[in-house]
Amino acid sequence: MLLCWVIAAFSVSGCGSKSSETALDTDSGSEQYASSGSDSASASALLEEARRMVKDVFFQYDSAELESDAVSQLKNNAEWLNQNRTISAMIEGHCDERGTSEYNIALGEKRAETTKSFLVRAGVAASRLETVSFGEERPFDSGHTEAAWSKNRRAHFVVK
Amino acid sequence: MKSPLMPFSKIVFILLCCFALMPSTLFGESVKEYVKITKAGADRIPLVLRSVDVEGSKDAQYAKGIDKVIKNGLAFTGLFAILNSPMNLISGGELYQTGKRQINFPALSSVGAEVYAGGVLKRKGKTLHMDMEVYDALTGKLLMRKLYEGNREDTRSLGHRFCDDLVRLFTGKPSIFGSKIAYVSRRNGKKEIYLADYDGYGEVPVTSTGGLALTPALSSDGRQLAYLTYTRGRPDLQIKDLSRKTVVSVTRKGVKIDPAWRNGSMELATTFSFDGNQEIYLVRKSGSIVRRLTRDRGIDLSPSFSPDGRYMSFVSSRHGSPQVFIMDLNSGTTKRLTFDGKYNTQPAWSPVNDKIAFTTMQKNGEIDIFIVNADGTGLKQLTYRARQNEAPSWSPDGTMIVFSSSRGGASKLYVMNADGRNQRSLKLAGEQMQPCWSSFR
Numbered sequence: 001m002l003l004c005w006v007i008a009a010f011s012v013s014g015c016g017s018k019s020s021e022t023a024l025d026t027d028s029g030s031e032q033y034a035s036s037g038s039d040s041a042s043a044s045a046l047l048e049e050a051r052r053m054v055k056d057v058f059f060q061y062d063s064a065e066l067e068s069d070a071v072s073q074l075k076n077n078a079e080w081l082n083q084n085r086t087i088s089a090m091i092e093g094h095c096d097e098r099g100t101s102e103y104n105i106a107l108g109e110k111r112a113e114t115t116k117s118f119l120v121r122a123g124v125a126a127s128r129l130e131t132v133s134f135g136e137e138r139p140f141d142s143g144h145t146e147a148a149w150s151k152n153r154r155a156h157f158v159v160k
Numbered sequence: 161m162k163s164p165l166m167p168f169s170k171i172v173f174i175l176l177c178c179f180a181l182m183p184s185t186l187f188g189e190s191v192k193e194y195v196k197i198t199k200a201g202a203d204r205i206p207l208v209l210r211s212v213d214v215e216g217s218k219d220a221q222y223a224k225g226i227d228k229v230i231k232n233g234l235a236f237t238g239l240f241a242i243l244n245s246p247m248n249l250i251s252g253g254e255l256y257q258t259g260k261r262q263i264n265f266p267a268l269s270s271v272g273a274e275v276y277a278g279g280v281l282k283r284k285g286k287t288l289h290m291d292m293e294v295y296d297a298l299t300g301k302l303l304m305r306k307l308y309e310g311n312r313e314d315t316r317s318l319g320h321r322f323c324d325d326l327v328r329l330f331t332g333k334p335s336i337f338g339s340k341i342a343y344v345s346r347r348n349g350k351k352e353i354y355l356a357d358y359d360g361y362g363e364v365p366v367t368s369t370g371g372l373a374l375t376p377a378l379s380s381d382g383r384q385l386a387y388l389t390y391t392r393g394r395p396d397l398q399i400k401d402l403s404r405k406t407v408v409s410v411t412r413k414g415v416k417i418d419p420a421w422r423n424g425s426m427e428l429a430t431t432f433s434f435d436g437n438q439e440i441y442l443v444r445k446s447g448s449i450v451r452r453l454t455r456d457r458g459i460d461l462s463p464s465f466s467p468d469g470r471y472m473s474f475v476s477s478r479h480g481s482p483q484v485f486i487m488d489l490n491s492g493t494t495k496r497l498t499f500d501g502k503y504n505t506q507p508a509w510s511p512v513n514d515k516i517a518f519t520t521m522q523k524n525g526e527i528d529i530f531i532v533n534a535d536g537t538g539l540k541q542l543t544y545r546a547r548q549n550e551a552p553s554w555s556p557d558g559t560m561i562v563f564s565s566s567r568g569g570a571s572k573l574y575v576m577n578a579d580g581r582n583q584r585s586l587k588l589a590g591e592q593m594q595p596c597w598s599s600f601r
Contacts, residue, residue: 062481062503098525100505100550101594102375102418103475103482105395106431106438106459109415132394133415137351137372 043086050087050159053080057115059153062099064110066118070155074115077157078122088128090158091115095136096149108133115155204241205330208268208297209234210249210278212290215256219283222312226281226290229319233337236359236575237327237559238582246271249278256280258293258305268297275303277326288312292322294329304329316361327557333512336555341562342366342376342385343573343595345588353387355402358555358597360573360586366400377428378598379421380511384445386419386428397430399445410447419443420463422472423511429453429463429472440474453487464509464516471534473497473507473516484518486534497536506551509534511599512558515578517542519550529563531578542580554578556599562586564593 054077057070066074081087093112095104112131120126140156141148209231214223234240246267253261258280268276279292287309294304306325310318320337327335336358345354345363353376356363367373372390379385385400397416399408410416414433421428426445431438435452438459442450454460458478465472472487481502487494498504503521510516514534519527527548532539543549546567553562558578565574568585573592576583586592 099503099521100519100527102462103459103505105374105415105417106433106461106477109433109438110459134372134390137374137390 046084046087047159050080050084050089053077054087054089054157054159056154056156058150059111059155061096061149061153062107064093064107064114066114070115071118074118075122078119078124081119081124081128082122085125085128087159088130090130090132090160092138092156092158093131093133094138094140094152094154094156096152097136097139097144098149099136101136105133105135108135111153111155205239205275206243206272207234207240207275207277208243208245208249208271208273210245210276212279212281212292213255214281216283219281222283222288222315223281225315226288226319229316230323232359233320233323234326237323237336238577239327239330239559240275243271243273249276256282258291263295263300265295265297265300273297279322283312286312288315288318290318290322294326331557331559333557335557336560339556340378340382340598341553341573341586341595342378342387342598343564344374344376344593346571346591346593353385354592355385356586356588360588363588366402367398375418375594376596377419377421378596379426379428379445380423380599382598384421384426386421386430388416388419397443397447399428399447401445408445408447410443414438418462420465422465422469423467424469429465431461440472453489462506464507466509466514466534467511471509473509473518473534475505475507484516497532497534500539508552508554508561510554510558510578511556512554515558517552517554517561519552529561540580542576543583549574551594553595553597555597560597562595562597564595 055073057073060067091112093108093110095108109131112133116129116131119129139152140154141151211227212223214220231242235242248264248267251262251264255261263276274297275294276297277292277294279290282289290308292306292308293302295301296303304325308318308321324335324337339358340355341358342353342355344351350370351372351374352365352369353367353373354363355366366385367389369389369391374388376385376387383402385402387398388395389398395416397410397419412432412434415431415438417431419428419430427442427450429440429442432441437457438461439455440453440460440463442453444450453472456476456478458476460474460476462475463472470489472489473484474487475482476485482505483496484498484504484507485494485496497516498518501520504518507516507518515531516534517529517531519529521527526545527550528541528543529549529552530539530541546565548566550564560575560577562573562575564571570591571593573586573588573595574583575586
């Protein structure tokens with residue numbers, strides 16, 4: 001039975017805060033990893049590369065199906081992740097503002113999970129991939145046009 | 161029919177001799193008649209509300225405060241048409257003593273009043289004594305007389321106790337006075353949960369997550385608040401005891417969506433996805449699972465329970481697009497409720513009958529609120545061409561619905577009567593969404 005529960009009193013864990021960053025504030029993330037020494041310098045360079053190479057994928061309205069563009073991008077992401085096994089990723093599922101926010105939390109999770117499943121089938125260890133859904137709460141583009149919406153219907157990678 | 165005059169238990173009240181000798185059925189008849197008129201939606205009860213009389217000029221400020229509270233409170237219910245008082249309303253007797261002053265009933269009839277309410281206010285130290293009388297203006301019968309006492313610093317609750325009794329007199333049910341609304345307020349890009357009175361008065365923050373808190377759900381006793389937070393960058397379900405200030409966090413893997421309390425129990429239902437799919441579970445306030453309620457490949461979310469807690473309306477994408485379904489929790493039988501449109505979500509079951517409010521996304525992207533009977537009959541649209549109207553939640557007496565609307569640009573809370581009339585803003589500052597109207601306090 002799946003009745004095993006983790007019920008903790010409200011607590012803020014320091015390590016959890018990084019994964020809450022979204023597309024809009026990941027630029028500042030590199031500082032967190034910078035410290036003296038050549039190992040950390042190369043780790044920092046690898047993270048920079050990860051951010052360039054592991055790109056977001058986008059979805060149709062009210063859909064968590066992977067389109068052909070998304071599939072080819074995920075193949076690239078998988079290839080890079082398979083060559084750089086020290087990097088792990090938080091996959092954030094996001095939605096556009098249309099529809100109702102509760103349903104969009106579910107839809108965002110479907111997008112993140114579909115994305116993760118594809119990568120796992122392509123050989124990336126599931127333990128390196130976490131998922132979270134923000135529904136429509138963290139739009140990349142706050143506009144109200146299809147151009148903005150299409151950018152917001154995404155699975156966003158936060159590498160670490 | 162139970163006499164609507166019975167449930168006056170908390171406050172001292174006085175019955176006049178003549179009133180006590182009258183057969184109570186007379187009141188019952190007249191009350192039933194008013195309810196019939198109101199339900200038909202054709203008319204409101206024409207009421208003359210006389211400003212409370214005060215003998216000492218030093219007490220006039222309290223009278224002014226009380227008058228405003230009572231007038232705003234009664235106007236909010238949408239039950240009354242408040243008429244201007246005729247000039248010569250008190251035609252003799254002792255002005256500052258209810259029961260000993262002569263009400264000019266012909267004058268009331270001449271302005272179209274069916275009910276008259278007024279009273280006398282006296283201050284004794286820090287306490288206000290408000291002696292109120294309510295008459296049937298057509299027959300001159302006394303419907304209610306009652307003495308209210310309260311702190312002079314709290315004219316709002318004093319006035320609302322009278323409003324509550326007046327509404328009970330005509331509907332036979334408890335009123336919205338004393339109820340609370342929990343909602344999400346967005347400030348500086350952050351969403352936190354707030355609590356305010358039914359009319360938006362006296363809002364206070366409940367959460368301080370510093371980021372994102374969503375979908376507050378108040379238990380029927382008003383003591384527990386369940387909601388989602390993203391405190392650790394992931395969605396958690398939190399159940400807060402509002403009086404003890406203790407919080408239980410459910411941090412299980414995956415999403416948690418849109419909790420709702422089950423009437424008649426201290427259990428809530430919410431969506432979890434730790435099992436790999438998004439399913440609705442029944443959960444204790446300790447956070448432990450009672451049982452899983454849904455089992456299918458689609459998304460299942462947004463539970464809302466029938467008044468007796470036996471049935472649950474919810475949203476499912478099991479047939480593709482999101483639609484509202486109803487489950488019998490005793491048998492597990494599920495039937496689909498909505499068929500029109502491709503996007504029906506956010507069901508809210510009335511706390512008093514089998515009406516379910518929900519939202520439909522129209523082809524042009526606007527979202528409108530509808531109500532339908534639990535058997536699928538009586539579909540009625542309540543909002544029209546007003547952008548996004550979302551997250552309906554019923555008042556505890558089932559006469560009103562609070563919802564969010566972007567009709568004026570930013571998302572704000574609005575209230576309407578259950579038939580869609582009288583839509584107006586709660587006039588809260590900033591942006592609000594996802595309101596949840598409490599049961600009684």
